[in-house]
Structure formats: C-alpha cells, structure tokens
Amino acid sequence: MKRHARFATAAVGVAALATVAGCSSGSSNTPTASAVPTLTGDCAQYQAYAGHSGSTVTMFGSILSPESDSLNKSWADFQKCTGITIQYTGSNTFESDLPVKVNGGNAPNLAIIPQPGLLQQMVATGTVKKPPAGTVANEANWNDAWKGYGSVDGTFYAAPMSANMKTLVWYSPKYFADNGFKVPTTWAEMMTLSAQMASKMTGPAKPWCGGIGSGTASGWPATDWLEEVVLGTYGGQVYDDWISHKVKFSDPQIQTAMQTVASWLQNPAWVNGGYGNVATIATTTFQDAGLPILKNECGMLQQASFYEAQWPKGTKVGPDGDVFAFKLPAVDPSITNPVEGGGEFVTAFADDPATQAVQNYLSSPQWADSRIKVAPGWVSANEKVDQTLYTDPIDQLSAKYLADPTATFRFDASDAMPAAVGSGAEWKAMVDWFGSGKSIKDVAAEIDAAWPTS
Amino acid sequence: MTTAYVALASSTLGQAASTLFGVVEAVGGFIAILLIVFFVAGRVTGRLQRPIAIVICLGPALFLVTLGLIIPAITTINNSLRNQQFLGQLKTKYIGFKNYTYAFTDPYTQQTIIRTVLWLLIVPAMAVFVGLLVALLVDRMRYASIPKTMVFLPTAISFVGASVIWSYVYNYKAPSLPQTGLLSQVVMKLGWSNPPNWLITVPLNTFLEMIIMIWIQAGFAMVILGAALKGIPDEIIESARLDGASGIKLFRTVQIPMIRTTLVVVVTTVMITTLKVFDIVFTINNGNFSTDVLARQMYADMFVTNQVSRGSALAVILFLAVTPLIYYNVRTLRREREIR
Numbered sequence: 111m112k113r114h115a116r117f118a119t120a121a122v123g124v125a126a127l128a129t130v131a132g133c134s135s136g137s138s139n140t141p142t143a144s145a146v147p148t149l150t151g152d153c154a155q156y157q158a159y160a161g162h163s164g165s166t167v168t169m170f171g172s173i174l175s176p177e178s179d180s181l182n183k184s185w186a187d188f189q190k191c192t193g194i195t196i197q198y199t200g201s202n203t204f205e206s207d208l209p210v211k212v213n214g215g216n217a218p219n220l221a222i223i224p225q226p227g228l229l230q231q232m233v234a235t236g237t238v239k240k241p242p243a244g245t246v247a248n249e250a251n252w253n254d255a256w257k258g259y260g261s262v263d264g265t266f267y268a269a270p271m272s273a274n275m276k277t278l279v280w281y282s283p284k285y286f287a288d289n290g291f292k293v294p295t296t297w298a299e300m301m302t303l304s305a306q307m308a309s310k311m312t313g314p315a316k317p318w319c320g321g322i323g324s325g326t327a328s329g330w331p332a333t334d335w336l337e338e339v340v341l342g343t344y345g346g347q348v349y350d351d352w353i354s355h356k357v358k359f360s361d362p363q364i365q366t367a368m369q370t371v372a373s374w375l376q377n378p379a380w381v382n383g384g385y386g387n388v389a390t391i392a393t394t395t396f397q398d399a400g401l402p403i404l405k406n407e408c409g410m411l412q413q414a415s416f417y418e419a420q421w422p423k424g425t426k427v428g429p430d431g432d433v434f435a436f437k438l439p440a441v442d443p444s445i446t447n448p449v450e451g452g453g454e455f456v457t458a459f460a461d462d463p464a465t466q467a468v469q470n471y472l473s474s475p476q477w478a479d480s481r482i483k484v485a486p487g488w489v490s491a492n493e494k495v496d497q498t499l500y501t502d503p504i505d506q507l508s509a510k511y512l513a514d515p516t517a518t519f520r521f522d523a524s525d526a527m528p529a530a531v532g533s534g535a536e537w538k539a540m541v542d543w544f545g546s547g548k549s550i551k552d553v554a555a556e557i558d559a560a561w562p563t564s
Numbered sequence: 565m566t567t568a569y570v571a572l573a574s575s576t577l578g579q580a581a582s583t584l585f586g587v588v589e590a591v592g593g594f595i596a597i598l599l600i601v602f603f604v605a606g607r608v609t610g611r612l613q614r615p616i617a618i619v620i621c622l623g624p625a626l627f628l629v630t631l632g633l634i635i636p637a638i639t640t641i642n643n644s645l646r647n648q649q650f651l652g653q654l655k656t657k658y659i660g661f662k663n664y665t666y667a668f669t670d671p672y673t674q675q676t677i678i679r680t681v682l683w684l685l686i687v688p689a690m691a692v693f694v695g696l697l698v699a700l701l702v703d704r705m706r707y708a709s710i711p712k713t714m715v716f717l718p719t720a721i722s723f724v725g726a727s728v729i730w731s732y733v734y735n736y737k738a739p740s741l742p743q744t745g746l747l748s749q750v751v752m753k754l755g756w757s758n759p760p761n762w763l764i765t766v767p768l769n770t771f772l773e774m775i776i777m778i779w780i781q782a783g784f785a786m787v788i789l790g791a792a793l794k795g796i797p798d799e800i801i802e803s804a805r806l807d808g809a810s811g812i813k814l815f816r817t818v819q820i821p822m823i824r825t826t827l828v829v830v831v832t833t834v835m836i837t838t839l840k841v842f843d844i845v846f847t848i849n850n851g852n853f854s855t856d857v858l859a860r861q862m863y864a865d866m867f868v869t870n871q872v873s874r875g876s877a878l879a880v881i882l883f884l885a886v887t888p889l890i891y892y893n894v895r896t897l898r899r900e901r902e903i904r
C-alpha cells in the first residue's frame with residue numbers, strides 16, 4: 111500500500127497557464143454520438159469501447175507521479191481512439207479524502223481503492239455502482255480469491271487493477287555467493303541458514319533486518335510478517351476466518367503464529383542487522399530497513415516487491431546483481447505456494463456508458479499489457495497477461511506467483527480487516543510489541559478489544 | 565509518447581488553471597458582494613438605518629460562526645451519540661452515551677485521558693515557573709535582551725518544527741556507534757555508558773515530549789509576566805523594601821499578588837494550548853509507545869481508523885474540558901476591566 115512515490119510537485123509555467131486559463135474544464139459526461147462509429151487501423155482494437163466520444167471520466171486514486179504518469183501513458187491510445195478523456199487525480203491522503211468526497215456528493219466517476227476494507231465501507235454508503243457485464247466477464251481472468259476481495263457480501267463490485275507481491279525476501283546474491291550461502295526453499299532451511307549466518311557475522315551485522323516506522327502508518331510491515339506466517343502455517347481458511355474475526359488474535363493458532371514471528375524477527379541474535387537491538391525495528395523506517403544489505407551488515411529482509419524502488423540509484427537488481435529476492439517459503443510445507451499480495455480495485459460511483467467503457471477497458475488484459483509496456487515496477491495478476499512483456503526481474507518473479515492459478519493467494523489481511531483494527535489497533539500493537547517488548551498475550555488482547563462491535 | 569506527455573502536461577495545467585481561476589472567482593465575488601452591500605447600506609437613511617447597520621455588521625460574523633463553529637459542533641455532538649463507523653455510513657442509529665462510556669472504560673483511552681491530565685498539570689506549571697524565573701533573573705541584568713531573546717525565540721517556531729528539532733536531540737543510536745543525538749552524547753560524556761532509547765522508554769518519553777511544549781511556552785510566559793512585573797509601580801516595591809521585605813518574601817507577598825490576574829491569564833492560556841496538544845505527539849512518534857493524548861487519538865479515530873462516532877465523543881470531551889478554562893479566563897479578564 112505504501113509504494114507510491116511522494117508527490118512530485120508539478121512546476122507550472124506561467125505563460126502556458128495564461129493560455130489555458132481561458133477554458134475552464136467541464137468534467138461532466140456528455141455522450142454525444144447515438145450511432146457507434148467504426149474505428150479503423152490501429153484503433154480497431156478499441157471498437158468495443160467506441161461511441162462515447164467527447165465524454166470525460168474522472169478517476170481518483172492514491173497513485174502519484176511518476177507512477178500516475180505511466181498510467182496516463184498506458185491509456186493514451188485508448189483516449190485518442192475512443193475520444194473518452196480519463197481525468198486522473200492522485201492524492202497522498204486518498205484513504206481519508208475519498209470518504210469525504212463521497213459523503214459530500216462529490217464522488218469521482220471511478221476510484222482506485224487499494225484496500226478491500228475501504229471498498230466495503232464505500233459500498234455501505236450506497237453510492238457504489240455495480241460493474242457492467244464486460245467487467246464481470248473479464249473478472250474470470252483472475253484467481254478466484256481476487257474476485258472475493260472485489261466483492262462485498264457476495265456481490266461483485268470492483269475489478270482488480272495492479273498487484274504486488276508481498277511474500278518475498280530480499281538478499282544480496284553477491285554476499286550469498288561469497289559466503290557459500292544457498293537460497294533456502296523451505297522454512298526449516300531458512301532457519302538453519304539464519305543460525306549459520308548469525309554465527310559467521312560480526313559487529314553490527316545480523317542475518318535479518320527490519321523497520322516498521324512509516325509515519326502515521328507505523329507498524330504495517332510487522333502486520334505483513336504476521337500475515338505471511340499465518341498464511342504459511344495454516345493456509346487460506348484460517349486466514350479468511352482471521353480477517354472476519356471468527357479466529358481471534360487470542361486464538362491459540364494466531365498466538366502460535368506470533369510465537370513464530372517472535373522467534374524469527376525478535377530473536378536478539380538474528381536482528382536488527384546494521385541498526386542494533388530488536389527495539390530498533392520499531393524506530394527504523396521501512397524505507398531504510400534493507401539498506402544494510404548493501405553493506406553486508408544484514409543478510410535478509412522480508413518486504414514486498416515494491417521495496418525495489420527503495421534501493422539507491424545504481425543498485426543492480428537481479429539474480430546476479432547487488433540485490434535480488436526469493437519467495438518466502440511456507441512455514442508448513444504442506445501449504446501449497448502461499449502468496450500474500452496487495453493491489454487496487456477499480457470502483458465505480460457512476461454508471462454512464464463512458465465510465466463503463468473505461469471500466470471494461472481497465473479490466474481487460476489488453477490494458478494490462480499496455481501498462482506493462484510503459485514502465486517496469488508494475489504487475490498484474492490477470493492470468494491472460496502476456497508474461498513475456500515483463501522486463502524487470504522482480505516483476506517477472508512477482509508475476510510468476512501472482513498469476514499462478516495453483517497458488518494460495520490471499521490479500522493483505524490488515525487491508526481487509528476493519529480500519530479500526532487494520533489501520534489502527536494492529537499497527538499500534540505491532541509497534542508496542544517490537545518497541546517495548548509487550549507480551550504476545552497482551553498484544554493480542556489489545557487488538558481483539560479494538561474490534562468494532564456494532 | 566511525446567503527445568501523451570503533452571496531453572498529460574496540458575491536463576495538469578488545465579486543472580491547476582481552473583483551480584486558480586475558481587479561487588480568484590470566489591474571492592472576487594465575495595469582495596464584490598460586500599462592496600455592493602456596503603454601498604446599498606450607505607444610501608439607506610431614516611428609520612431603517614440602525615437595524616440595517618446592525619445586520620450588516622453582525623451578519624457576516626454570525627454567518628461564519630454558524631457555518632464554521634456552531635453547525636460542526638452540533639453535528640459532532642450528534643455524531644457522538646450514534647454508532648457511525650465511517651463517513652456517509654447508512655443506517656446508523658442512536659446508541660445513547662455508549663461512546664462516552666467506552667471512552668472512560670477502555671483501558672487505552674483511559675490511559676490517554678490520564679496522560680492528557682498530566683500534560684495539563686505539568687506543562688503550564690513548568691512553563692510559568694521557567695518564564696517567571698527568567699523574567700525575574702534577567703530583570704535588572706545589563707544585556708537582558710540577549711537571554712530574553714533566547715528564551716522567547718522558540719515561541720516563534722511551529723510545534724511541528726520544534727518536534728523535529730527535538731527528535732534529533734533525543735535520537736538514539738546503539739552506544740557502540742557514533743552518536744547523533746545530543747542528549748545521548750551529553751549523558752555518555754557524563755559517564756552514563758548505556759543510555760536508554762529515549763523516545764520509546766515509557767514513561768520517560770511523555771516527559772521528554774512535555775519538555776518541548778515547555779520550551780515553546782516558557783518564552784510566551786516570560787514576556788507577558790516580565791511586562792507585568794515591570795508594570796508594578798516602583799513606589800510599591802520601594803515601600804515594601806523599607807518595610808523590610810526582600811528577596812523571596814518580596815516576591816511572594818508583593819510581586820505575585822500584584823501580577824495575579826496576568827498569571828491567571830498566562831496559566832489558562834498555556835493550559836488551553838496544552839489540552840489541545842497534537843502536533844508534538846503526532847510528530848515525535850504518532851502516539852505510539854504510550855504517549856497518546858486526547859487530541860491525537862481523536863484525530864486517529866476520526867480520520868485514520870474511521871470510527872467517526874468514537875472520535876466525535878473524544879472531541880466533545882475535549883471541548884467540555886476546555887470550556888471551564890475559557891470561562892474562568894474570560895471572567896478574570898472581565899473583572900480586571902471592571903476594576904480599571
């Protein structure tokens with residue numbers, strides 16, 4: 111969720127401003143043509159979306175420049191051929207802005223919502239429109255789990271857009287090769303490797319590093335750690351019941367999972383590489399967490415695919431580069447291919463034909479292909495996407511697991527839990543757990559107590 | 565690719581231009597309406613003149629107060645009695661005072677309230693103490709303006725800025741590494757070889773955060789109290805000295821009673837600021853590690869975790885807590901005006 115780069119303030123030329131100041135932009139949808147025109151040549155592929163030339167579709171999301179520039183480029187041809195203008199606005203306080211906009215009767219036509227929990231809230235306001243048939247048909251190209259996260263109470267509302275892979279461990283292939291370490295393929299191997307590393311390392315160097323500081327969202331990386339372990343130990347069913355609070359944090363299963371996390375990332379002999387003791391995990395920012403890997407002061411970092419953007423310029427990412435990632439193995443080998451991820455959902459607050467045309471286009475594999483071609487660092491979980499288009503090694507790795515129909519895919523649990531827990535109590539409790547060494551029992555009790563009752 | 569760029573740039577420009585245009589339009593329109601109203605009012609004579617003048621003078625203020633203060637207050641109180649979980653939620657219902665019961669029974673919120681009370685007691689007392697001390701000490705000094713400026717400067721710094729500065733002072737690094745935090749370095753030089761990680765050590769961190777507030781508020785207290793001290797007529801001090809009062813006795817029995825009203829105003833003003841403290845706690849560590857206070861928890865409930873009704877209840881509690889202070893403040897000022 112926290113992958114979007116900070117807002118790059120657009121420098122506005124005064125002269126240019128003067129020239130466009132005259133025309134104020136009307137953003138209403140004005141479908142004009144009654145007869146659908148026939149698109150030819152390169153535009154023929156957009157025939158299905160034709161007939162709404164001159165309409166404007168407003169879109170609101172948390173994606174900021176430069177990633178939003180890539181989005182705009184990805185649908186440039188679509189706009190040119192169909193005559194539909196997509197007006198995208200990004201905000202770094204999207205999660206609190208959207209409810210205010212919707213509540214104030216100022217909802218965008220489409221919103222790109224990164225949390226299923228927020229989607230549920232929006233549906234509960236009665237303003238979300240059901241998707242058109244084309245989008246519903248396209249949905250079949252995703253793993254069933256994705257459809258579930260885009261649905262509320264069994265009704266499908268929003269098709270997924272991008273996806274990111276959280277079940278990754280970053281490491282330095284060079285450092286591994288120099289010391290004869292092997293990339294682990296099972297949890298047991300990973301634990302053995304950690305112990306082996308710890309005995310070899312000196313000074314501030316430790317096998318693992320971590321950081322959960324992230325401003326108002328401090329704590330979220332630790333929720334991911336717990337989620338990985340819950341999913342990798344018990345599989346999808348327990349994970350789902352955990353999200354719906356049928357399985358509480360105080361449940362013995364979740365308690366055991368927390369023990370596993372504690373013996374892994376709260377082990378004083380194993381963390382916090384390059385930074386100091388266990389408590390420094392609570393105060394280190396997630397952006398800084400993995401940097402000691404480059405100095406050989408940290409062996410491994412569990413963090414999502416979007417961490418790729420944090421490596422300094424010039425860092426070579428790849429199987430034989432400075433850093434690369436391997437898939438975090440399942441705690442219990444009998445759980446097949448657990449994959450935790452995140453993503454966004456295209457939610458409609460309008461049901462005019464132009465908005466629905468955009469919705470249909472964005473849920474199609476054609477659009478995903480077009481976006482992949484624009485710039486790396488973007489992955490779709492759409493199984494119809496041409497896998498050969500990915501150029502970046504991390505994208506390739508993520509896509510391989512995200513679009514794998516056999517994977518046990520689950521969405522980031524804290525994003526699917528009610529905000530009071532998923533963006534509140536759980537974050538706070540994780541910070542306390544790592545920072546002040548609160549007991550597992552107390553941490554769980556604190557989170558359970560915050561679960562909304564009515 | 566270039567065309568896409570151009571299209572993108574022009575759409576961003578278009579948005580910026582229309583926003584700017586909108587702002588100019590709104591401000592211009594507002595001024596135009598005011599001018600027309602004033603013009604019309606100026607022409608009215610006779611029986612209607614007085615009532616129209618009253619309406620025109622009071623109208624805008626009343627309108628804005630209603631729009632910006634009274635309506636939100638009513639909405640907030642209304643929300644605090646419902647079970648609304650997020651903005652725009654349908655089918656919410658009244659649940660009486662449950663949110664208030666929750667606020668006073670939930671262990672986390674209880675701690676928040678206790679901590680806010682601690683802030684309320686310690687910060688104004690310390691700020692006034694430090695301010696008064698400096699005012700007295702430098703009163704007759706030769707270069708009094710230098711220490712006074714030094715103490716007053718922090719008042720001009722925003723809370724967020726001050727918090728960032730102090731978070732560097734409190735920065736923690738493992739003792740074996742080169743230190744970047746001033747506090748750690750100082751105490752290590754003094755022989756404490758293994759200082760704690762200041763900002764995550766409970767309850768020390770709360771007090772360290774209070775110091776930031778005291779640092780900001782002491783200058784304000786010093787200036788106002790210093791002026792009040794200077795305002796005491798010299799004859800009174802002289803006759804007190806002739807009667808044998810000096811030092812602490814003079815201070816306690818003559819100076820303090822003479823500046824009592826000013827003291828009350830300063831204490832209540834600092835108290836109100838302290839009760840609303842948000843920026844410092846938010847910036848230093850977002851209320852984590854047992855440092856949360858009422859205003860920050862209210863913000864988080866309202867806008868981060870979307871528990872609108874719970875947050876509203878906290879807002880009302882905060883409002884009710886400030887009210888007596890404001891009442892007392894106004895009453896003191898009014899009484900003083902009567903004396904004069």
